[in-house]
Amino acid sequence: MSESNVRVRFAPSPTGYPHVGNIRTALFNWLFARHSGGSFIVRIEDTDVNRKVEGATEAILDGLRWLGMDWDEGPEVGGSYGPYFQSQRLDIYQKTAQHLLAEEHAYPCYCSEERLAQMRTEMAKNKESMRSYDRRCRNLTREEQAKFEAQGIIPVIRFKIPLEGQTRFNDMIKDEVVFDNSTLDDFVLLKSDGYPTYHLANVVDDHLMKITHVLRADEWLSSTPRHILLYNALGYQPPLFAHLPMILGTDRSKLSKRHGATAITEYRDQGYLPQAMINFLALLGWSLDDRTELFTKEELIQNFSIERISKTSAIFNLDKLKWMNGVYIRNLSADALTDRLLPFLDRDLPQSVKRPLSREYVKRIVPLIRERLTTLGKVESAMGAMAEAAPLYDFFFVDEPVYDTRLLLGKKLTKEDAVRGLEAALERLQALTFNSQSLEDALRPLAMEVGLKAGDFFGLLRVATTGRTAAPPLFQTMEALGQERCLKRIKAALKKLQDKG
């Protein structure tokens, strides 16, 4: 890919943990940058002192790193257009605001929050269509301004929206969008605490950082005419805009805690693979054609284009993510999956299991559980706890699986059947060299000898050795468990049956 002047940015505000919507926005920016050989810049928009959340910036960066979205400029890596934290660029915004003031593109507003609130309720009551600032301070005389200043009121700086005319722009996704300037309000540029609003900081930084394409969420579409007007007033060339469709929860509302995990780091902690997450997110609002579902990161980079981003918002489909994650898990080599799985097992397995876990042993059971996994870790969903890896396969690790004695009988066996079966198995297994083939050769005929159907007999042994009615193939499982543990568990099962009376 040749050198290009494409410069895009991901500009999150650290007011919370990054959710899938934020990350999808980052992904599209990153894919576009990598596809075009341009630069991907991360800029932290920490201009809201009140809503700032401790650790949010770190979580955002962690999310990007986890998914392998590297940035060319931004926190930690620096760059020639820094600093990349807006809180460190206050002087620039203040100077710009002063400039706008001098050019009469802006004016100081002394209205108190109380007055503004009152004004709004008044307007709502009178069903007035324009429900934003009434421009009371727009035409203040020097003397009036001086009077407010003398009272010690620190004003905000508002932008002077042209009273007439239209503002139009060509969105790369939505095509041409037109707004009447009369529907726009004199929005605040600089707050009274000296911090800029998003509108000011965003426009100034995108210009100073030479951003060529702004790919951001749809919710910004309505603000774009304000930004265009600001660019014009400042004499800047506006970048190209592409407003991305939103990601919604299952009830079609904006994604939130209620919809279960939304923070990207939660998906990581539940054991989703980064490549699966990337693949899935890429397909939320973008597609290559009518059939391709699975993409490597390289294929995404190669094929990504803004033209193929859809206009409509999408509902986050957890089922499909799970399926896709399963696909990626199954594609992992035994070694790779073992490495991925180890930390999750370490975290999720009961305390009683001795640490450190044996990598060799885990690697041996990986082929047995691989196609049964949808995630690597324990999943807590809104619908209740859902077992994955560790909880589902802890019988490979714990000393004695805990289970209800009735499971041994299943639906068809009597207590006598079960005891007879287990005793016969115990005897036959004592002298056996344990491997899946020898186990099958020994146990299949034994079923008939004890007068049980193979399925029932195997089911009995499955519960006795694993404590579960659903588990990986019996003989391979028993081989992995080993002779000693199997015999011990069968004995324990017999005891359970006898204790039952």
Next chain:
RNA sequence: GGCGCAUUCGUCUAGCGGCCAAGGACAUCGCCCUCUCAAGGCGAAGACCAGGGGUUCGAAUCCCCUAUGCGCUACCA
């Protein structure tokens, strides 16, 4: 209330005037495989393309209206 955007199977989507009595994927259901559960294979069901008007020889695809959903309407981003 105003402004803006959107509207194809339950969900993600393909479709950019005739190849569409609408294709793929997830989920669902059935069958096969099978020691259970998965995985896998095969198949079924599922969208009269939000509704109504146009334009056109011909519309899911273009235009208009309506409805619905979402977003914005903060000294939040």
